[in-house]
Amino acid sequence: MRNLLKDKKLSETPFRKEVLEVFGNYSNAISMSVIEKGLKDYNRITLYRTIKIFLEKGLIHEIALSGEPSNYALCDSTCSSELHQHQHVHFKCTLCETVTCVEVAEFPSLHLPNYQIEQLEIQASGICKVCLKKE
Template sequence: MKYSEYKKLLKDHTLRITDCRINVLEKFYNTTHALSFKNLEDALSDYDRVTLYRTLSSFIEKGLLHRIPSDDGYASYGLCREDCTEGGHHHDHVHFKCNVCGHIECLPAYHVPKVELPGYEVNEQNLIVSGVCKICRKSFNGE
């Protein structure tokens, strides 16, 4: 994606155009897996923690990123699909966490079935499958 496309994306989501926001978007669009706050902090060390947290929060609120919870307490973040908006996210897909490299991938081709729980109000559901990713499997198998 080009710089002008990042600017348009921010403008389309009614977000101010800043260097930090452009750089964060660039990180997400140039990787194949979800990123943790620590990943961003390490890669974008010119920005302080508060600025990065606010950027992530704004992107989630505006439908650019979605939060992927983790059992270790540290969330990761992935790019939203086009049908996500400021009004709501639509992430009914599986996430895969590699036990070797730790990367988390969104797998939009695999949908999480809707769970109906009588007497309960479900606000969110997530499915994280763990194992060994394709890249790590290849390196183990010597391919």
């Protein structure tokens, strides 16, 4: 497994490794409170700063949601602080409420007259594959 921290020139500390482990335990994006529950013990401020620097370095990305706290997910290795290179859709399931980064073969393109588009982010909602199977 790649060393995410060293790759991004961040010091390897036990706490940061533990936060990354929590991300690794989920295949979906997770909220701050889920991260907190996944940690043995944590300092609120340190966690806040850890998430902040992970975002800045492009280790994780934030998925902003209307009416509820943001979720976070690990980035591709090609992401940097400046540019996120995700070719995936953020999918929020209306049943189980989880947010997932779904890889998509052909990412939709969009043309807006008079606008110069540099980045596209797509958030879909509906029923995820796990919940579809359960029905």
